[in-house]
Amino acid sequence: MAIAERTAGTVSIPVVNVRPGWAGWLSTTDHKRIGIMYLVSAFVFFLIGGIEALLMRIQLGVPDNTFLTPDVYNQLFTMHGTTMIFLGLMPLNVGLGNYLVPLMIGARDMAFPRLNALSIWLFIFGGLMLYVSFFVGGAPNVGWFAYAPLTQKQYSPTAGVDYWIIGIGLTGVASIAGALNFIVTILNMRAPGMTLNRMPLFVWMQLVVAFILIFAFPVLTVATIQLLFDRHFGTRFFLPNLGGDVVLWQHLFWFFGHPEVYILILPTMGIISEVLPTFSRKPIFGYAFVAYSGVAIGFLGFLVWAHHMFAVGLGPLANAFFGAASFLVAVPTGVKIFNWLATMWQGSLNLTTAMHYAIGFISMFIIGGISGVTLASPPINVQQTDSYYVVAHMHYVLFGGAIQGIFAGIFYWFPKMTGRMLDERLGKWQFWLMLISFNLTFFPMHLSGNAGMPRRIYTYEADMGWNLWNLISTTGSLLLAVAFLLFLWNVVTSIRRGPIAPADPWDGATLEWAVSSPPPVYNFAVTPRVRSRRPLWDQKYPHLREINSGHGMSGAHNESEKRDGFEHETSPAMEPIHLPSPTYAPLIVSVGIMILGFGIIYLSDFGLIAASAMIVGLLIMAFGILSWVRISHVDSPHHAH
């Protein structure tokens, strides 16, 4: 099936100049390698965030515990939330997207491979900077949404908040750059015939998310810049005694923050929309509805931010508006859920591990969605906000939803990425253990929350009636750790000894399964020509092809087009394969930016040293940019090599 082999004789396979070993990774511009770097580094951060959670859970296992001091506990939940959101879940999604989007749309790489490399490095350095704070006077301890004025120097004198600002800033730049890359790639690099209407739903969701990102992230960037100026340069945006407004921070943060949660969930909804059809042996039910409901969720996501602020006292009118808008999100989300159910309906369900996780996603996500709806009712919210009920809600959507969705994706695409199959039996053990321990950990939080347990407390009294719930939660979280260890074991052993993966192990329908596992550097020897939503499927099962695919598209298929789901350009020998050369420039630029960031943090306290650090950073950056410009010129397709 692999096109590369079949047609290799007719094309010029490029001599790819990949540096060996570590150097190859440090200088890579290949979207697949970058995708893997995203996945691995994000997973490492995820495990660290998980360990932070375990420490918190141990502290909370029994009342009046003294395992952790309050300050350490406060650092842990701040870093746990920040890590999981910015360094764990987001980049896991970006990693999958990076690896798969070009493959799924029939492209050779992302639109801007060097920018892509810049994104991964900025992300890694941003994450490292955040963690440096632990060793230089204390990590941020203000919560992941960092409400003013607690973040002001007066109340948070350590540099933790500054590290938070700069760390989030670097990952933010990385995200915006990444989003630009996705938008251009998806809109502009699709293989011939791959209309928007035929794009895999995973790609659709990555596109929606990229747009949400570039609209929402700048708002956070500005807010954090203002906070930085407040802390260091004498401004007073969030200093109430000087006329600043602490509620403004909340509005700005959540104007970003709510769209952010859809940034986290939509890609995994895309994964589900790929996994379910494959293992049901059916096309997705209501393609257009699933795609456009994603757009609708993304859009509505910008109108609901103040549902995190119902207790702020915005007034009944504002609260009613934001509550109603939040309720509305249930409608497009429901549309997705029901279309997924309909996809499974009358299918031939192959209950692989990936399918287990996809089903697990649906069953757990709706619990989180429903608790979201009660939270969205302002009167109910004021009882539940800032309590463990919110913690329960967010973990049902983030873990039960997004993380399980990611696992569905990993079990589904691992063979494609590594050329090895994961152990299915171990995978199912992991699934069940995770599902059970996940519910043990987080379901009781609904109850303790409604029994009055506030969030972000490092200790509680024994007579509040929360003891049992907390003990169950803690037990569950320890079991969760076992489930993760199973997964790590599975990955480590499978990469070495797992069965060799064929190009198309799951009987897939989309283009990534048309190339070998793992795919060649250039992805497609010949750019495929796409005729339907399920190009590979239609090729394998011509009698089932979608006669009227792309619903509403003109039926201009001629006979030869109907024969195949996709074809190759008719003049294969003509197109030279052009791949970007490896380069260290993005790495150098991000090192420069990181040093600049350190300088900014200490500018007001250690003027001279910090300023020289900033200059060094700028110089390194300038050097990196120069070599970047040079390589991009030499590398340009018009330039004779």
Added chain:
Amino acid sequence: MRILPGTLLRATILIALLVILTACSAGPGDTYDPYGDNARRIYELLIPIWWMALGVFIVVEGLLIYAIWRFRRRPGSTAMPAQVHGNMQVEILWTIAPAIIVLVIAVLTFRTQAENAVMPEDALRIKAIGHQWWFEFQYPGLGAEGKPLVTASDMYIPVGRPVTVVLESQDVIHNFWVPKLAGKTYMIPGKTNFLTFTAEQPGIYRAVCAEFCGEAHALMRFRVIAVDEAEFERWIDQKKTPPAAPVGTLTVNGLTGDAARGQAIFLDARKQCIACHVVEGTNARGLIGPNLTYYGSRQTIAAGVLPYSPENLARWLREAPKLKPGNLMSRVLTPQWIRANLSDQEIADLVAYLDSMKVSVALPPER
């Protein structure tokens, strides 16, 4: 057949949890056990929504489990299912059905919202001010000579009469939450918020700061003490007259403290207390810490860190930095400072003094 045992297991666990839920009695912070009109209306709103949610849950999970069971691929099966791409009618159906449900939820929500937003003119106004990490309460016009009556950590209110709490903050954002009486409301520096509720039963209600406000956020608690109107008036009357000159002794941890001596220590500027605390009728005029007038009638010490008792009070004065890490008193009263400046005897005297200032109220039951 693989998936069935797990599903059963999951269902069993959920059911077990629900059983435990119904079997267990209400704790002191339980929102399902409302004693105030505000909290009760919220609870009454939650119930129908909860049933609707349960309905949605059962439908979705039911369909899911049925589909898994019914359509799972049997071993050896190679059948290709019908390639259905969609169906307009069902799309419309499952767009409209949830829309109707959320519409109902919205209407119910707005009704409760309107009811809970009412602020009657004749409501008793109490100003609540958040501090890192304790609550201050001011009763405007009810103190001596028309000044506000000031107290901390114990908020007395009359039963059956609407109370409007005027919420402010001295430093960072706090969140005022009495789960059994009302939903929470932020206390925001630079902004004034209002929360109205009526306690329907006398009782001592647990309450907390629910918004993360720094190191000792977890230890920022208070009590709402709802007594009937006559008892409330009596409390006010006693509270507004400054405590009489302290007399008597008290034995704490084997040491006999003398109240009068304790007062002298308290008012001695070298011992620092008056820099931060107020006791009405004395020259203790510090505004940084809680007002300690009639401290002997407190329910708890240091915003709920310890239940009130002379022994615990002595402990607080000796070990405040350990008992409540980060608390602002310990910025001055560091362990070294205490060792150097407060002997155990002096602490016993201070306890005797603080404990001697009492008001008499018939306390309602703990809820």
Added chain:
Amino acid sequence: MAGHSEEHSAHAHPSDRFYWIVAGVLAVVTALEIGLFIVNEQHLIAKWLEVTLLLILSTIKGAAVVMFFMHLKGDAGIFKFVFLVPLAFATTLLLSFMVLFSDHVGIAG
């Protein structure tokens, strides 16, 4: 309108003369703005009217820059999409925050 889009379509770029004319218009509009500002130091017309006029004038200016200097007019639709959609979001942000911060009632829930 139709006349111009002809001129901008495909790869027929407008002439330098055209750019000079646009710049001239921009200069005139800017002059009008400043004139209005200076004249109305005497409060000849109501503040709201002044503000409205100024907003209209600068919208014209901005639109001219975007349409002619940035060639959005007549360029591919996707550029309009990626610029105008965030512009709409940005306007919503500004307006909704002005409403939200106009008065605080202070009743939660």
Added chain:
Amino acid sequence: MSESSMTRPPTAAAHHTSLGVDNRKLGVWTFIGSETMFFATLITTYFVFAPVNRARPDFQDPRKFLDIELTTVLASILLASSLTMVLALSASRRGDRRSFTTWLLATVGLGLAFIGGQVYEFNHLYHEGLTLSSSLFGTTFFVLTGFHGAHVAVGVIWLLSVFFKVRAYPDSPENAMDVEIAGLYWHFVDLVWVAIFVLVYLI
């Protein structure tokens, strides 16, 4: 690489794109969309605080501090630079290297003049007592206009890099696009000033 592949027109197969537009141009337009949100947030903050500033004891009146003449000069400089920019693009498309150089350097010069003017303005305001910490007006004004100024500076660097690139590789078929996308960014920065000019200085 074979010679024959180089003979194809640059916009054909090697540059085939789904929407028929240039990748980098699409990227820059999208980036501009993102920047729109960035400046909208800064401007929103300015407006949220304007009435608060007015109500405070340390009120500083924008009308007293902002000097309409200087502002007019700054606005004219940026508008003029937009003209020179578009003329540079037009010249580079025609292949008229000389007038391209002239207009591009004129744009750079105007950009530098704008920055100079802003430095002068900030310095002047500082001596009048308006600083980042003197009032809410100072806080919001300097951060908003300062970030705009920083964008102008980035624009100048960008234009210079295009200038040097074109000088080093005068025959590169990508030159016109290099100029065009740098120009897009430049015009956007001008556009932001159009907004700041009316919203901050005039209203």
